[in-house]
Amino acid sequence: MESGVGIESMLTMALQALDIISDPSRIIFLISGVLMGLVIGVIPGLGGLVGLSLLLPFTYAMDPYAAIAMMLGLGSVTVTSDTIPAVLFGVPGTSGSAATILDGYPLARKGEASRAFGAAFTASVLGGLFGALLLAVSVPVLRPFMLSFSQPEMFAICLFGLSLVAVLSGSSVAKGLLAAALGILISTIGDDQQTGTIRWAFDTQYLWDGLPLVPFALGIFAIPELADLMITRKTVSGDTKNFGKKGQIEGVKDVFKNWFLVLRCGVIGSVLGSIPGIGASVVDWVAYGHAARTEKDAQKTFGKGDIRGVIASESSNNAKEGGALVPTIAFGVPGSASMALLLGAFLIHGIVPGPKMLSENLDLTYTMVWSVAFANIFGAGLCFIFANKLAKIAVIRPGILVPVVLAVVFLGAFQGHKDWADLYVLIGFGMLGWLMKRLRWPRPPLVLGFVLGALIERYLYISYSRWEFEWLSRPVVMIILIITFISVILPVIQKFRKRGKSQNKKSKVSFNKDYLLNPDFSFTLIFGLIFTYALITSGEWEMDAKLIPMLLGVFGIIISFFHISSCFFKSDHEHKEKILSVPGQQTGEETTHFDIQADYGDLTSKVIYSRAGRYLLWCIGYIIIAQLIGLLPAILVFVIAYMRLEAKESWRVTLTISSIMWGLCYLLFHSVLKVLWPLAIIGSWFPVLRSIREFNLF
């Protein structure tokens, strides 16, 4: 065995490490790291990396075990508390909780936020512990395991992940495929690694490194959910009868009922987490898709507030942290930027990561494992204590909730590339997300395509340029590809069989003129135009740069055409089912839709669109004010203006809430995180403002 560790010495080392970590002073550092991690996880846009870079200076003076405990404590729990905004507002706290929204938010809307929290935190802690355990027992095989996964295998895994689009599209396959293709297309923006071609950056530096994930994800999910809160003018959840301990305990029970799901998603999280480059943003979707495919009756209930959706996503993203330690421990290679900071902390204490972590420094490795385990327990415990109070946020009236959360989303989106364009991306994809939600286009395939697209292209080209086609014959690749193929083709065959049985009576196919006026028609047309544009503009690039975009272009055009024509020519009974109801919506029992659905009650389309337009104007208004007086000062103006003019709140409420909220933002973003604010016009007029620490906001 490469690492030369016996089971006995592993146990001794593990116990020794337990002794090290349970030193009270180290536990205190661990808990303080956990507290910071929880706060950071709640704020959209801020992830573990931001927290770790804040901690770094403090770790120099600590002993190495305490430093590691604190840093891992922080890193492990950001994906525990990120559930809170995801469930309460449909806003992902970090990119790891985007999939949690799909069922967590509908649960909150049903008044079951407590249950969702109970399940999410339990799933988090179990997933985290499972990840740590898996890491602990697999120490001897870590190196061979990692060495058996090369780029071709990673390509196959990512392709498998992408194949989940077929599931997540629900019954609107064409829409799902279009969304996924658009997601991949967007992921190709920027500097192409193979040829150095700069794809669709439109001469901006902003797009050079590709579209940032944070404003994209916040735009797709957060902006539409907040918009609908404003449009319906109803609180997130109508009643509070299910709040309290009872709901939470029910959530805990749900997790234990679904223990096997937790286990499977834990494995997904730790294995994917150990591959450098596959981050939190991928893991939760793959787990969710896996659950949607394998769980009983998932087709009917997922996306409508099924607790299993929350469990799948949350157990996987906490298990990921254990996996992310693997390349660091086994090879001394940081799997992510956060891990690179951790390695920096190692070095200052004279610890050289690498193969010795699996032999001489095994106690250190186990200290890390214990830290992750303890952090998960403390993190989930703290969340449990506060969950009831937090759940009550769901009954705050939208006039207060919307401006405050929206303001934080603006600040969070800016953490993407720290550029004004982050806000444009946020609003642009916010509009897209809202329209998709309204017209019942599933959003998960779009996000999945975006997070996996770049990886798939990368791994495919590396595999090809290293081995040409030879890599296809590698056994692991073949097995995964066959599984992928079967899992895509099997449901299709089943569907055709079903259809063959039911299609006894032949109905007339007729032309449906009304579809011309249906917003779904124009929306699909825009998709088609985007793909046409992509096809035309990518033509002049070098082969390696244009291959994927052109394929996507052709694919997108065909599917758009297919979708439009199938909506024009439908057999009679399908008509009634699919088109006549609300614009672009499909009703009927058999349709499956893995996304949150808008419930506007009896509001007319006119009211909905006019309120949505007002919401958009508020967002644009904020950006304009921000350009004038600075991103952070504009938050204050925005919250006050919105609460007074839109929500008609009293001055007392308005001023109290806006000043508290702004004070906290100032403290967190300016004083603690020391954000480099974008340049506003007022600062260019009075440059002196920028050289005073307290006023350097402009």
Added chain:
Amino acid sequence: MKFNKFFGIVAVASSALIATSTFSMNSAKANDVANFYKGKDITFIVGFSVGGSYGAYARMLARHMAQYVPGKPNILTKHLQGGGGARAASHLYNAAPKDGTMLGFLADSLAVGQLMFPKKAKYDAGKMHYIGRLTPVNPVLMINKNHPVKKIEQVKTTQVIASCSGRNNQTYMNVKATKELLGLKFKQVCGYAGSAPQTLAQERGDVDAQSSAWISWKIRAWDKITSGTIIPLVQFGLEREKDLPNVPLPQDLTDDKEAQAIFKFVFAGGAVGRTLISAPGVPKDRIQALRIAFNKTMKDPKFLAEAKKRNANIDPISGEALDKITATVLSTDKKLVQMAGNIMKGYEKNCKRDCKKKKKKKK
């Protein structure tokens, strides 16, 4: 005699006067600088991610340099990554206050990039003020021990597979230039997301060699280097790293003057290294004070002790010397720049028109 005496007194008096006035002028200037920086923040804006060596050096310098700047300002580090460092450079050059409160840790290839990618460069490296260099960062190509090639010359006959991240990145460009101008059999496999997956690929044997800055090799693979698991094949820079006197530079391996000139242009970033830079337009006395503070920091025993602990290379040169390096790079003959660009794109070296078509035909 009398006249002489009078003259002598005048001379002495006037020279004393001049001396005191220049002295008081100097101290007044120092006071100005101190007054300015007192209670203020200096921000080091880092063009790359928190996790990289730019960030590590910036944080280390920030901790130790503040005490030597007149007025003892507080020094912060902030990150503005993107475009291979081009965003931070553009921010510092165009948007940041020009009063010496914002300094940059910018891409070592700042000047080279300006000539090779003029569209991307929204700055003029020649107008920046260089405060000082902490260390050069020669990239070094390390090859697996079990590969038959042990010396760079052997690559003429035996193929070596080298990994790279992207085509607009040193991991590709340095090796590519060496391959084309020395006629070596490198096969380059690009697309890896940073050094971590490349290291794993090298460990697996998917690729034989990987190019990375010497400073980062020292930090993340010291045990492999000392145990001989990986062997340095060639380094890219203007001068050899202090630690690597026997590892050749490509320009030492050819007598072709033109090739040497192209090498020196492409590798200049290695000599610039991890460097503190100020935007143009900052008052001269502040630049001077910052340079003095930087040089003092480089001799500070506490600073050096921390660097040693981190296995972080320190090999400083002055701001003035960096000004010269940059001026030399920027004065590179346009023909050479064009040739370097052609090599990177895989065109004929001397091609001027329709190079893309010719490349296709050649294929």
